[in-house]
Amino acid sequence: MARVSSDTVPTANPAQRGDDLEEQPPSWQGRLRRYGYVAPPRTTVRDRLVPSYPAPARRPWSALGLQPRWASWGGPVLIALFAGILRFWRLGSPHAVIFDETYYAKDAWALLRQGYEGTWPDGANEQILADPGSAPLSDAASYVVHPPVGKWIIAVGEYFFGLTPFGWRFMVALLGTLSVLMLCRIGRRLLRSTALGCLAGALLAVDGLHFVMSRTALLDLVLMFFVLAAFGCLLIDRDRSRARLAAALPGDQPDATVAGRVPLGLRPWRLAAGLCLGLAIGTKWNGLYILAAFGVLTVLWDMGARRTAGARRPLLAMLRRDSVPAFLSLVPVAVVTYVVSWTGWFVTRGGYFRDWAQKDGAGSAWSWVPGPLRSLWHYESEVYNFHVGLTSHHAYQSNPWSWLVGGRPVSYFYESRELGEKGCLEQSGCAREVLALGTPLLWWLGCAALVYVLYRWALRRDWRAGAIVCAVAAGYLPWFLYQERTIFFFYAVVFVPFLCLAVAMLLGAIAGPPGSTERRRAIGLVTAGVLVLLVVWNFIYFWPIYTAEEISMDQWRARMWFDTWI
Numbered sequence: 001m002a003r004v005s006s007d008t009v010p011t012a013n014p015a016q017r018g019d020d021l022e023e024q025p026p027s028w029q030g031r032l033r034r035y036g037y038v039a040p041p042r043t044t045v046r047d048r049l050v051p052s053y054p055a056p057a058r059r060p061w062s063a064l065g066l067q068p069r070w071a072s073w074g075g076p077v078l079i080a081l082f083a084g085i086l087r088f089w090r091l092g093s094p095h096a097v098i099f100d101e102t103y104y105a106k107d108a109w110a111l112l113r114q115g116y117e118g119t120w121p122d123g124a125n126e127q128i129l130a131d132p133g134s135a136p137l138s139d140a141a142s143y144v145v146h147p148p149v150g151k152w153i154i155a156v157g158e159y160f161f162g163l164t165p166f167g168w169r170f171m172v173a174l175l176g177t178l179s180v181l182m183l184c185r186i187g188r189r190l191l192r193s194t195a196l197g198c199l200a201g202a203l204l205a206v207d208g209l210h211f212v213m214s215r216t217a218l219l220d221l222v223l224m225f226f227v228l229a230a231f232g233c234l235l236i237d238r239d240r241s242r243a244r245l246a247a248a249l250p251g252d253q254p255d256a257t258v259a260g261r262v263p264l265g266l267r268p269w270r271l272a273a274g275l276c277l278g279l280a281i282g283t284k285w286n287g288l289y290i291l292a293a294f295g296v297l298t299v300l301w302d303m304g305a306r307r308t309a310g311a312r313r314p315l316l317a318m319l320r321r322d323s324v325p326a327f328l329s330l331v332p333v334a335v336v337t338y339v340v341s342w343t344g345w346f347v348t349r350g351g352y353f354r355d356w357a358q359k360d361g362a363g364s365a366w367s368w369v370p371g372p373l374r375s376l377w378h379y380e381s382e383v384y385n386f387h388v389g390l391t392s393h394h395a396y397q398s399n400p401w402s403w404l405v406g407g408r409p410v411s412y413f414y415e416s417r418e419l420g421e422k423g424c425l426e427q428s429g430c431a432r433e434v435l436a437l438g439t440p441l442l443w444w445l446g447c448a449a450l451v452y453v454l455y456r457w458a459l460r461r462d463w464r465a466g467a468i469v470c471a472v473a474a475g476y477l478p479w480f481l482y483q484e485r486t487i488f489f490f491y492a493v494v495f496v497p498f499l500c501l502a503v504a505m506l507l508g509a510i511a512g513p514p515g516s517t518e519r520r521r522a523i524g525l526v527t528a529g530v531l532v533l534l535v536v537w538n539f540i541y542f543w544p545i546y547t548a549e550e551i552s553m554d555q556w557r558a559r560m561w562f563d564t565w566i
Contacts, residue, residue, distance in 0.1 A: 076184030115344035116351035149282035176214025254310025278337025293474035409437035
């Protein structure tokens, strides 16, 4: 075979060779593209500070004459309506005082009637269910161990619908429904995708723990609502403050002087976050950990914004310009909100420890502090001692290590009957239960999603993943400090919305970016769709034991997948 001389090989002109080199990506990039890799577009500093929502390839709403802004609300509203139908359907069933409703439903009624929590005699629950109008409330003060905000919210439903199961569950169901709407919008803003935002909200709508807590008059879902609202407020504040910073830049290039010195002005959304966090703490004290975590998160976002804008020392610039306003927007606002939430206790004289400062605390060195505030401080110190010393055994207590896999759910209500007893026609007997259990497949998928967002945050420096990790950690990790205390799985409802955001982010990665190859996109969408359908099926399968629907004992046993669920 003749050897071809280099002189005989045709060559293109230099310009043509340059064009060919630009058209042919490096070999490693070409291999990655076969698996859906898309090179990120080059953006200006303004684009990095204020990323836009990607325009969809098709606009099905155009034929209806709808604008994108309205379309972005249509999906969240429909999903929230679906969640509301589920949560309000037979809300008064079971017609019973289930689990800790025995405390909060009656405390809410007492707040409504006399401004502070009174005492109830033995057998009060049966009397309330038989004749709500004859509720045997005493004006003697009752020792309660949670702040009043959540109970005041429950009391709103009782004001309109009376001291009935529907009445004391109404407002919790409403907040559960609104939290689905909020998560859709928060997910859209966080992930810059209406589809992924709606997916996160839909997952929350079919989570068993969130569903059961939305239909039970306990405080934890109220706490979750305010925590989620605070997160959404901080997210809006992040976008708007970065937009101000981008507008202050003289051009599309970083500017160290502007980035390090320009003030970000009044930030009402961060003040709103402080208000929401104050209401969260006024519901349950573990909102304090959320306040600390979100405070760190918002100043780190400010530092990142100044770094992107070109600040030479972004940490120093943040400490000088943003840290003090952030503190004042969150901590004092939350503290004032918390104190105001005790107004009913302040303006009446019958509350527990209300006159402590005038009696047992009369000789205190802190006598210069107003008496009601000293009495409240003493009350809170006693409550703190109660909480940290609560170690009595409970049949449904669980260790936080088991929460993510649903190791020990909580049974709120259970009754069973034998064949022929009260109309039971099942050979194996009949059972009804309300089990506070997260949809298992969703939570197990959530474990994988948490690993994914940790990877995105730690190794890819994805701020969205970092925000999700922060919110989950703030609601989850503090309970590891109290493993000797009596704690329950349903406390985890506080971070369920952020777990759904993590799952939505993972499913978005599985589906692939819009610029992926057709084959990669098809496989990803089918895989993500199958996972979502499995989660929905799992929720439907456990529906009877979420809603106290009567089923046979054999069907009930089939749903007890693990011995620890019984």
